Amino acid sequence: MPAPRIDSYGVTALDGLTEANQDRPFADLVTPLVPAAQRLAFGMLQNAHDSEDAVQEATFKAWRAFPRLREQSNIRAWFLTIVANECRQRRRNRWWSILKLGATVVEEPTPSGSDEAAMDLRRALGRLPTDMKLAIVLRYYLDLPFDEVGRVFGVNSNAARARVHRALVRLRVEVPEMLSDE
Amino acid sequence: MNENEFRDRLRGALGEPPPLSSPVLMPSRAGLARAYPRGMAVLAFVLALLLVIVLVATRVAMHPQGTNLPAAKPSPVAQAAPDSFPCALPVVAVSEAENPGQNPAMAVSMGFVNIPAGGFQVDPSAAVGDLPTGGAGYAGFYSAELKRWLPASVRTMSPDGRAYAYVGLLPPGANYSNFTSSELHIVDVAKRADRTVWTYKAGIEALGWDSSGILASTVPAQGGTRLLWRIDPASGGVTQAPGNADPNSLALTVLPRSGNYSYLGTDAQGRSVFRLGSRDPGTKYSVVMVQSGQVTTLYSGAAGDSTDFDPEGFYSDAHGLWFGNADGALAWLWSQSSGHLQSFKVSGLPPAPSGYTYSSVSFGPAGECVPGTFTGVAATGLPPATSPTPSPSPPQVDWSALTAKPVDLQPLASGAPCPVSPKVDLAVKGQSGKWPNYGFGQGPAYVSGQFMWYSGGPQAILILVDPKYTGPVLVRSRRLDGTGLLAFSGQGSTSLPDAGAMGLAQTSSPPYWGTWIGSVTPSAPGCYGIQLDGTSFSSAAVISVSKGPPPPG
Numbered sequence: 001m002p003a004p005r006i007d008s009y010g011v012t013a014l015d016g017l018t019e020a021n022q023d024r025p026f027a028d029l030v031t032p033l034v035p036a037a038q039r040l041a042f043g044m045l046q047n048a049h050d051s052e053d054a055v056q057e058a059t060f061k062a063w064r065a066f067p068r069l070r071e072q073s074n075i076r077a078w079f080l081t082i083v084a085n086e087c088r089q090r091r092r093n094r095w096w097s098i099l100k101l102g103a104t105v106v107e108e109p110t111p112s113g114s115d116e117a118a119m120d121l122r123r124a125l126g127r128l129p130t131d132m133k134l135a136i137v138l139r140y141y142l143d144l145p146f147d148e149v150g151r152v153f154g155v156n157s158n159a160a161r162a163r164v165h166r167a168l169v170r171l172r173v174e175v176p177e178m179l180s181d182e
Numbered sequence: 183m184n185e186n187e188f189r190d191r192l193r194g195a196l197g198e199p200p201p202l203s204s205p206v207l208m209p210s211r212a213g214l215a216r217a218y219p220r221g222m223a224v225l226a227f228v229l230a231l232l233l234v235i236v237l238v239a240t241r242v243a244m245h246p247q248g249t250n251l252p253a254a255k256p257s258p259v260a261q262a263a264p265d266s267f268p269c270a271l272p273v274v275a276v277s278e279a280e281n282p283g284q285n286p287a288m289a290v291s292m293g294f295v296n297i298p299a300g301g302f303q304v305d306p307s308a309a310v311g312d313l314p315t316g317g318a319g320y321a322g323f324y325s326a327e328l329k330r331w332l333p334a335s336v337r338t339m340s341p342d343g344r345a346y347a348y349v350g351l352l353p354p355g356a357n358y359s360n361f362t363s364s365e366l367h368i369v370d371v372a373k374r375a376d377r378t379v380w381t382y383k384a385g386i387e388a389l390g391w392d393s394s395g396i397l398a399s400t401v402p403a404q405g406g407t408r409l410l411w412r413i414d415p416a417s418g419g420v421t422q423a424p425g426n427a428d429p430n431s432l433a434l435t436v437l438p439r440s441g442n443y444s445y446l447g448t449d450a451q452g453r454s455v456f457r458l459g460s461r462d463p464g465t466k467y468s469v470v471m472v473q474s475g476q477v478t479t480l481y482s483g484a485a486g487d488s489t490d491f492d493p494e495g496f497y498s499d500a501h502g503l504w505f506g507n508a509d510g511a512l513a514w515l516w517s518q519s520s521g522h523l524q525s526f527k528v529s530g531l532p533p534a535p536s537g538y539t540y541s542s543v544s545f546g547p548a549g550e551c552v553p554g555t556f557t558g559v560a561a562t563g564l565p566p567a568t569s570p571t572p573s574p575s576p577p578q579v580d581w582s583a584l585t586a587k588p589v590d591l592q593p594l595a596s597g598a599p600c601p602v603s604p605k606v607d608l609a610v611k612g613q614s615g616k617w618p619n620y621g622f623g624q625g626p627a628y629v630s631g632q633f634m635w636y637s638g639g640p641q642a643i644l645i646l647v648d649p650k651y652t653g654p655v656l657v658r659s660r661r662l663d664g665t666g667l668l669a670f671s672g673q674g675s676t677s678l679p680d681a682g683a684m685g686l687a688q689t690s691s692p693p694y695w696g697t698w699i700g701s702v703t704p705s706a707p708g709c710y711g712i713q714l715d716g717t718s719f720s721s722a723a724v725i726s727v728s729k730g731p732p733p734p735g
Contacts, residue, residue, distance in 0.1 A: 042199040049385060051199070052401055089444075121195035140189045141196060165639065165731070168188075169701065172631075172642040 026066050029075055030059065036076065036142060037083045043137035044087035046126070058086040077151030080138075084152055088130050124171060132167035139164045270294035270556035271504060271513060272324030272331075272549035273495075275302065275531050277564050279538035287535070289564050292322045292331055292548070294556035295513050295528055302530035302545075303558035305331065314369060314376050316350035324549035328371055335548075336497055338388045340415070341450060345370045347396055347415075349386045350378075361385065366398060368415055379418045384409075389428060390448060391415070397427060429454045446505075449498035457493060459485070469493055471503070480516050481523055491523065495546020504547040513547075530561055537567030578687075584656035584715045585681040591660040591711035591722060600663065600709030603723045605633075610646055612697040618644065622723035626651040627689070627696075627714040629723040635710075638731030640701040643670070645714065647689040647696030655686045655696075656715040662724065663709040672700020 037058065041051035062082045125133055131153070138149045150160030275291040292308035295301070310322065310333040323334040327343035334346035347368050351361035365381040366388065380386070384400035389410075391397070396413040410423040429448035446455040452473060459467025468482040469491065480503070481491050491514060493505040502517040513526045534541040541564075594600070603622040608630075610617040621628025626648035632641055647655060658681070659668040667682075675698065676685040689696030704710065707729040714721045 038199050043196055046196065048199075049387075049401060118191070118195040121191065125192075125195070136192070137196075140185075140192045143189070169640055169642065 026063055030062060030079060033076055033079045034059075037079060039142055040080055040083050040137060041087055043141040044084070044130075044133060045090060046122070050090060054086045054090055055083060058083040061086070074148070074151055077148050080142075080148075081152045081154075084134055084138075087134070121171075128167065128170060131163070132170055135160070135163045135167040136171065266501065266553075267298045268555045269297050269501070269551035269553050271297055271547055271551040273302070273506065273513075273545040274322040274548045275510070275543060275545040275561065277532040277535070277541070277543045279535045279541035279564050279567070287538075287564050287567075289532065290322070291532055291561055292324070293558055293561065294324075295526070295545070296555050297513065297515075297551055298526055300513065300526045300528045302528055302561060303556055304561050305556070305558045307331075313371065314348065314350075314367065316348040316367065322548050324552075325371070326550055326552045330371075332371065336447065336449070337390050340368075340391055341393055344372060345415075347388045347391060349388065351385075352381075366396070366413060379415060380411075380413050380420055392450060392452070397423060399428070446493060447496040449496070449503070451498065453498065453503075455480070455493075455496050455503065478518075489525075491525075494544055495548075497547035497549060499550030501551055504551065506544060506546040508544055510542070510544040513545075532561040533563040535564035535566055538564075579654045579676070579685060581654070581656065581676070581678055581681070581683075581685050583717065584654065584685070585678065585683060587656075587715050587720060589658055589660065589713055590720065591658075591662060591713055593660075594662045594709060598663075600726045601724050602709075602726050603629075608646065608648075610695045610697070611693065613691065613694045617646065617695070617697055621646050622725070623712075623714060623721040624719075625721055626719060627655045627716060627721055629712050629714070629725070631699075632725075635702075635704065635725050635727040636731060637704045637707040637727050637729055640671075640703045643700055643702040645686060645689075645696070645698040645700075647686075647698075649690040649692040649695055651716055651718065652690050652692065653717045655689050656681075657684045657686065657712065658682060658715070659710055659712045661706070661708050662711050664706070666704065666706040666708050666710070668710055668712065669703045669705070670700055671703075672698065674698060675700060 034055065037055045038051060041054040041058075042048070045051045045054060058079070062079055065082070125136065128136070134152070135149065138144045138152055139146070144152075145157075146160045146164070147157040149164065150157045153160060153163060155163070271294060273293065273295050275293065276288060277291070278288045291304050293302055293304040296303070305324075308322070308331045310331050313333055315333040323332050323336065323339060323346070324330075325332055325339070325343050332339075332346050333348070338347045340346065345368055347366060350365050350367055352363045352365060353361075356362070363381060363383040364386045365378045366386050367376055368379050369376045379396075380398075382400055384402045387399050387401075389397045389399055394412065396415055398411050398413060400409050400411060410425060410427050411420055412423045412427070413420050429445075429452070444457045446457060446469075448454040454472045455469065456472065457467060457469050459465050465485045466482070467485055469480045471478045471480055481489070483489055483491065485492075490507070490509075490512070491505075492508040493514065494508045495506040497504045502515050502519075505514040505516070506512075507514065510531055511528060513528050515524045515526070516522070517524070528545070531543045531545065534543070605620045605622065606625070606628065608619055608621050608628065610619060610621075618630045621630040621644075623629055628646045628648075629643065630646050631644040635641060645655065645657065656678075657670060659670075661667065670684045674686065674688065676687060678685055686696070686698050689698070704727040707727050710725050710727055712723045712725065714723070
């Protein structure tokens with residue numbers, strides 16, 4: 001079986017772990033999850049550098065917490081939870097972002113279809129409370145089923161469904177043109 | 183819009199993550215021992231001892247007085263007596279305020295906290311606009327050596343405090359969304375000389391600058407492998423550095439392998455400070471310093487305990503390690519010689535602005551605490567919130583004139599089809615944002631927001647009011663084919679339960695349309711009429727509510 005390919009961010013952290021020569025099980029388990037982690041971080045932070053940092057940091061934290069992972073745990077949800085927490089922390093930690101970005105131009109990712117509606121939707125997402133944005137990103141950007149969305153939030157699938165629904169309602173209020181079927 | 187359409191639209195809006203690179207796991211470098219030359223340790227100790235002697239002698243000979251900041255720069259290695267005050271600690275104070283749904287407001291003040299009294303004063307001469315900063319942002323840093331503020335941080339300052347590094351994005355004018363490469367600059371402040379020392383096809387970030395050069399990381403513009411580099415500032419020579427050269431990676435090898443941690447920074451002596459443990463109230467945490475593989479605990483406690491040590495920002499000087507506090511209330515000094523953690527109550531920070539739901543002020547140390555007392559100007563806060571006012575006082579409306587109007591929503595005959603109102607094309611111009619270009623009803627007030635209505639939960643609804651009418655609007659509803667009601671809710675509305683109605687006191691503001699957004703929850707599927715009454719009109723819209731939850735989007 002070929003060695004898992006590291007497809008994206010987190011490679012530095014995993015390099016470090018590999019150097020430690022004793023964490024192959026962790027690297028083997030987490031490596032396939034890194035693309036999803038990258039997608040989650042990018043969806044939440046909308047910045048390539050920040051999302052890379054978040055995944056790097058989350059990988060370290062996951063490695064630290066790895067010994068406490070129970071055998072029956074869903075490792076994808078476990079890892080994405082750590083990534084989500086890292087993204088929450090980064091959105092909260094304004095101090096760092098201000099010092100880091102100072103007077104730079106506000107960064108706007110370049111969507112594939114960069115029309116005005118897409119910009120409005122992206123800005124509206126940015127204004128959502130973090131957990132609402134997380135619910136939208138997990139469900140519709142990562143295509144996770146509700147039970148996995150629930151695992152990331154630590155709630156059951158019904159509660160996850162409700163969270164996603166509330167986030168959508170809020171999003172409709174934020175982007176009224178989304179209400180149009182035209 | 184169905185679920186798949188919403189998914190597509192979301193992906194179009196967010197874009198895809200940067201293309202994946204295909205790095206491979208690097209071969210183990212565990213065999214490369216991180217040697218720490220003993221001779222260097224002895225040399226460092228001797229130098230430190232000499233510097234302590236020089237510092238003490240200088241202090242005795244030149245005891246500072248007055249309100250001007252002396253230029254003498256204490257050695258960052260030696261430890262001054264923790265009580266060698268007064269001194270003025272340079273800090274960058276950040277005021278933030280936010281109302282839900284609006285972009286946050288923020289202001290940055292550079293000034294000094296006078297220690298030990300704790301008073302903050304803004305430095306009115308703290309401009310840095312005369313120095314280059316590139317397009318990558320900067321933090322404020324006070325150089326005691328140069329007696330001025332710089333667009334730099336402790337990470338980007340040269341060891342002698344006379345130059346700083348910054349990153350410029352290319353092509354000129356690019357930002358992080360569209361840059362293709364970047365270049366590392368060094369600015370000799372005294373000579374006003376800005377030179378490019380390294381250009382690379384990736385984003386460069388300076389992580390530190392010490393006697394062995396500038397440590398920087400690079401990440402390709404479209405994402406990919408992060409690499410570390412050591413740049414010789416004199417020659418521009420660049421060599422790749424191992425992954426563990428990043429001070430942040432120290433935690434991986436020396437700190438307890440469990441729980442959360444956050445990296446607060448590394449000083450010029452290679453001392454890295456970490457917070458271990460979360461900020462959740464009651465959680466045990468500790469703040470530790472790591473140097474040469476040795477871990478020193480600065481503080482252990484529980485989050486939210488009476489000590490309230492919640493460090494933010496970090497700078498070390500001759501006094502010890504300085505920290506801000508997350509709530510902006512305290513400055514902290516940890517002395518390595520005594521192992522003592524001392525707090526200073528801080529006052530005079532920018533006041534909380536009015537009109538905001540959330541506001542905060544915090545600060546971080548931005549240079550060494552320079553002997554003397556600083557006299558600047560008092561801090562001013564953010565201006566009050568402007569539009570929209572978060573909790574406006576709606577105009578006083580006598581609703582009785584509108585509630586007295588009869589409800590003209592006639593019940594349907596049994597089995598009759600629901601006479602759903604036809605869509606009316608509108609040209610809505612709101613004060614901000616985009617709005618639907620359609621509505622239902624006869625105007626000048628219209629129901630809008632949905633074409634399909636569902637009984638399984640709240641749906642957003644808009645009441646759009648043409649600017650030719652500026653008065654209040656009363657909203658009433660009836661189910662036309664049975665028993666049921668529509669429950670409206672939303673900010674800016676007045677509930678009138680006795681009349682079974684909702685009032686909108688503020689509507690249009692010419693030339694802009696009135697754009698009230700709220701939600702409506704039908705009690706059951708069926709055919710509903712919504713009557714909109716103003717002082718000069720009555721309008722009605724009929725909607726059909728289907729069974730089930732509304733689809734996403």
